[in-house]
Amino acid sequence: MTTSERGPAIAIRERYHEVVSEQWPVVVRPQPGELLSSWAHRLGFANGIAPRSFGRVLGFSTGMWSASLDMNFQTDAINILTTHTGIPLSRLFAMSLKGSPLKRLLLPLRDDGRRLSSTWLQFCPQCLAEDAQPHFRRQWRLATRISCPHHRCGLRDRCPSCRSRIAVFSQLELVPQHFCAACGFDLRRASTSFVSPAIRSLDTCIHDICRLEAITGSLLTNSLVRRLLAIPDFYGQYPTVSLVSLSTLARIRCFERLAMHPKEWLIDDDDAVVALWRRSILSADGHASLIERLATGLEYRIQRHAPKAHRERTADLRGLLEAYRRVKQNPHRRKRDTAAVEV
Numbered sequence: 039m040t041t042s043e044r045g046p047a048i049a050i051r052e053r054y055h056e057v058v059s060e061q062w063p064v065v066v067r068p069q070p071g072e073l074l075s076s077w078a079h080r081l082g083f084a085n086g087i088a089p090r091s092f093g094r095v096l097g098f099s100t101g102m103w104s105a106s107l108d109m110n111f112q113t114d115a116i117n118i119l120t121t122h123t124g125i126p127l128s129r130l131f132a133m134s135l136k137g138s139p140l141k142r143l144l145l146p147l148r149d150d151g152r153r154l155s156s157t158w159l160q161f162c163p164q165c166l167a168e169d170a171q172p173h174f175r176r177q178w179r180l181a182t183r184i185s186c187p188h189h190r191c192g193l194r195d196r197c198p199s200c201r202s203r204i205a206v207f208s209q210l211e212l213v214p215q216h217f218c219a220a221c222g223f224d225l226r227r228a229s230t231s232f233v234s235p236a237i238r239s240l241d242t243c244i245h246d247i248c249r250l251e252a253i254t255g256s257l258l259t260n261s262l263v264r265r266l267l268a269i270p271d272f273y274g275q276y277p278t279v280s281l282v283s284l285s286t287l288a289r290i291r292c293f294e295r296l297a298m299h300p301k302e303w304l305i306d307d308d309d310a311v312v313a314l315w316r317r318s319i320l321s322a323d324g325h326a327s328l329i330e331r332l333a334t335g336l337e338y339r340i341q342r343h344a345p346k347a348h349r350e351r352t353a354d355l356r357g358l359l360e361a362y363r364r365v366k367q368n369p370h371r372r373k374r375d376t377a378a379v380e381v
């Protein structure tokens with residue numbers, strides 16, 4: 039405040055944004071494996087903004103804004119998020135599905151309301167119930183993922199109370215994202231569905247094979263995705279229907295039938311080395327922990343360069359599988375061999 043001949047005058051010396059941090063009051067840390075939209079919903083909630091309003095803060099109008107953010111990583115919205123949270127753009131990119139080699143296996147962003155049709159996102163009630171901060175996982179967007187390996191149950195894709203899909207993006211109320219946007223049901227209380235060990239094993243093996251081949255880039259050129267999409271037609275259960283268009287329950291039925299038959303449809307490949315290792319992964323019931331280590335190391339190196347880098351082929355599959363074979367034969371050499379396949 040200054041004083042002049044005409045009396046006291048008030049002068050604003052600094053603009054508000056110059057004296058306070060640009061960060062929003064509450065910054066929510068991403069959880070391991072979390073989907074970008076899930077984190078965005080939690081961020082909005084923590085700062086007192088309901089999802090639909092938070093979409094407007096990020097420059098979206100209405101609709102499936104957060105699901106679209108996962109897929110398209112819209113620059114303006116991402117700049118707002120990274121500026122106001124301090125979380126690096128590369129970290130946000132890693133949570134998105136932009137440029138995913140598994141894109142063709144993602145559940146589509148549509149809902150025709152039919153009982154046997156897919157919805158865009160699945161969930162495991164027990165995972166949500168055990169989460170300190172309930173969140174949705176990136177892998178729950180995949181049509182090939184039908185069960186939870188941790189809780190040994192089937193995933194769900196609808197609210198058990200009102201049968202609506204997950205629609206947090208349209209939520210008008212300030213409630214956590216694990217409450218159904220249509221009826222308010224707490225999704226953590228949803229019952230779990232039984233899936234047999236054979237179905238879970240097939241699910242895990244397909245996931246491991248896809249993840250490995252996605253990282254090496256071979257998934258973009260071989261016929262595996264096409265075969266996976268045709269699963270509903272294998273035994274005439276849902277002729278001419280793509281796997282991504284079916285509900286979780288219908289896909290579990292397909293896997294049930296598949297699990298009872300030989301897996302040559304999954305193993306065969308023009309490259310004999312690829313076929314050999316697919317067989318190895320199947321016979322070992324997934325080898326998830328080892329592939330997890332290999333894949334995580336490779337993904338980390340890829341993500342460090344995202345989003346600028348766009349790589350169609352990120353590692354040599356033969357080299358990767360050779361290291362995998364050596365680690366299997368002699369686990370004590372694991373550290374050196376894993377390092378050898380880094381790209």
Ligand SMILES: [Zn+2]
Binds near residue numbers: 164166187
């Ligand atoms: Zn679970």
Ligand SMILES: [Zn+2]
Binds near residue numbers: 197200
């Ligand atoms: Zn509901």
